[in-house]
Amino acid sequence: MVHYNASLEDTEFYKLQRRVVLRNCGVIDPESIDEYIAVDGYAALGKALTSMTPAQVVDEIKASGLRGRGGGGFPTGMKWSFTAAQNNPVKYVVCNADEGDPGAFMDRSVLEGDPHCIIEGMALCGYATGAHEGYVYVRAEYPIAVKRLGKAIEDARAYGLLGKDIFGSGFDFDLYLRLGAGAFVCGEETALMTSIEGNRGEPRPRPPYPAVSGLFKKPTTENNVETFANVAQIILNGADWFASVGTERSKGTKVFALGGKINNTGLVEVPMGTTLRQIVEVVGGGIPNGKHFKAAQTGGPSGGCIPASMIDIEIDYDNLVAQGAMMGSGGMIIMDEDTCMVDIAKFFLQFTVDESCGKCTACRIGTKRLYELLEKITDGKGTLEDLDTMETLCRYIKDNSLCGLGQTAPNPVLSTYSRFPEEYKAHVVDKKCPAGVCKSLLTYVIDPEKCKGCTACARVCPVGAISGTVKEPHVIDAAKCIKCGSCMERCKFGAISKK
Ligand SMILES: Cc1cc2nc3c(=O)[nH]c(=O)nc-3n(C[C@H](O)[C@H](O)[C@H](O)COP(=O)(O)O)c2cc1C
Ligand code: SF4
Ligand code: SF4
Incomplete structure (x- = not known):
């Protein structure tokens, strides 16, 4: 007789996961503010407005060690303190819900599954930094997220949780939605604000940083969806609770969109410091068809790859950067021996070529020339000299681009070349694709x-x-x-x- 008494947490897929950001997703009705309130929703906002000063809220976020989940990993409390320090009656809070990385849908799940936690996180940020108005910039390709967020904002207003004199504290805060048209570059913070202002979404030089001169040239705090999703939990449970999970310099959990050659694909949320091996072998359930793990690509088109020899790496911001990869927003693509590393670099580069806004020559033309070099190599027409040109061009694009898109576009090429030089050389010298992917060489x-x-x-x-x-x-x-x-x-x- 079979006993079905094991909980979800006991399954291989969930046993190493810890759900902080995704805690309510699939658990409460996202269109019901009452269900959110029933799981302590808006309790953190109530606590902050009635018993904490704005500076205490900033300090709590600082002490938690929360770092921005949008890619760069900048300390969130520090970012908030910069805006808080500005002496300006008009400030803004912006939530970056543009999520343009190919294959990423972490933010989408939170927006669709728990929209109120974003509203609460943004209101807490407004209180902490002295802002009374916020914008959620969400891509129009997420219609369910847009609908649920819109309803959540209306319901929060109706309950007095947005608007004037929230919790009778004298604090006013309201939120508005702005839809993005799906350009990857509009996720870059300055381009995003330019887009909200009604202009073509092109990045602008920094400094001045948004904390000093952001949206409509006012001090602005801009954070990612997943960053805001952690905020209310930190205020409610305390910085120590949050900081008890993770590594020394990366606290809390991280949501990954696990994809590629792995048995269990989908969203997973694991404590920072979980090893890549645990993600691949336990959470991901291993590689299908008896194949071997070759590498993991993290950080999407801005990131790099971690080869099989590094499978025991603890995933956190600094460890990934030290290995020439990056956390990015959470895309994690698993590759087996049938993946060609030149081809995968070409795939990501094609994306950045298409998405370059065209403002800088190095990015607009450089990425195109780099793509052509990779195409030459995968077509079996590359030379050893081309490999040198490729590296030089990568450095040039990185050094001469205005925004993160161009500055990081060569990363997949540099990372795969440094980790798998023999694979590039096989294409160029032996005219072979060892993984059997590049058609011209088969x-x-x-x-x-x-x-x-x-x-x-x-x-x-x-x-x-x-x-x-x-x-x-x-x-x-x-x-x-x-x-x-x-x-x-x-x-x-x-x-x-x-x-
Ligand atoms: C080309 C490009 C695209 C980006 N796309 C996003 C995005 O979709 N979502 C996001 O939160 N951050 C994105 N970022 C990072 C933002 O510029 C910014 O660093 C981040 O939203 C800050 O929030 P955080 O501190 O909470 O991470 C992108 C950056 C670049 C250069
Ligand atoms: S680096 Fe590329 S995407 Fe960024 S501003 Fe320059 S051209 Fe536009
Ligand atoms: S021989 Fe025919 S079926 Fe086989 S790979 Fe070539 S085109 Fe395809």
Whole structure:
């Protein structure tokens, strides 16, 4: 007889996870303010407004060790203290809900599953920094998030949790939504504010930093969704509670969008300091089809890869940077031996080429030239000299771009080249793709010893490249073959391979 008495926490998938940011997602009805209140919602705001000074709120966030979850990992309390120190009657709070990284949907889940926790975090930030108005900049491709946030803001207003004299404290704070049109660069903080102001979303130089001159040139605190999602919990449970989880310099948990060659894909929230091995082997349930872990790409198009030799690394901001990768906003793509590292660098670079706003020459033209170099290499036309040019160009783009998009665009190239130089050289010198991905460098061949002449491959080939008579070994005409791989998938005798 089977006993179904194990809790979710006991499952392999959840046992190493700890849900702080995602605590209410899937648990409460996100469209019900009453359900949020029933799980201590708005209690932190009440506590702060009735028993803490703004400076105490800033100090609590500082003491918690919370760092920005939008990518850079800047200490949140310190950021708030900069805005708080500005002597200006008009200040703003901005929530960055643009989430443009390919494959990332951490913020989306919080916005859709627990919108009130963002409102509460932003109101706490407003109180702490002296701001009375806030904006959530959310991408229009997230219609459910937009709808639920809109309802949550209306409900909070109706309950007096936004608006005038909140909790009878004399503190006024209100929130507005602004929709982004889906440009990756609009997630960069200065471009985001330019976009809210009604202009084309292009980055502007820093300094001045937003804390001094941000939205509408007023002191502004801008934080990521996941950063705000931690705030109310810190105020409610105390900085020590939050800081008890994580590593020395990275506190709390981090939500990752786990994807790629891994059995369990989806959102996972783990304490900072969890090792990559634990994420891959326990939470992620290992690599499918008996393949081996090759590397993990973190930080999306701005990040880098951690090779299998570093699988025991504790995931935190500083460890990742030390290894030439970065936390980023939480995208984590797992790769096995069938992933070509040049191809993966090319994939991310294609994204940044498309998303460059075009303001700086180094980014606009440099990323395009870099992409062309990678294309030359994956086409089997690269030279050793091209590898040197590639590195020089990477440095040039990094050093001469105005914003983080251009400054980090070469990271996937630099990181894969430094970790897998032999793979780049195999493309250039041997004209081979060791992972068998780059089509120009592949030839499909039939092993006459293994071929039974069943004709299955010839029947599936879309271009008639396979010939042979029944029960006789078949042959592929390399000149006709378009390298679709259908024949290899179809052959039951393992007679077809890529060379
Ligand atoms: C090209 C680019 C895109 C970015 N996209 C986002 C984004 O979608 N969401 C986000 O929170 N931060 C994004 N950032 C980082 C923001 O500029 C900013 O550092 C962050 O929102 C600050 O919040 P935090 O301190 O809470 O991390 C992006 C940065 C760059 C350079
Ligand atoms: S670095 Fe690229 S994205 Fe950033 S401002 Fe320059 S051109 Fe635009
Ligand atoms: S790889 Fe595709 S095109 Fe080439 S021989 Fe096989 S089925 Fe035909």
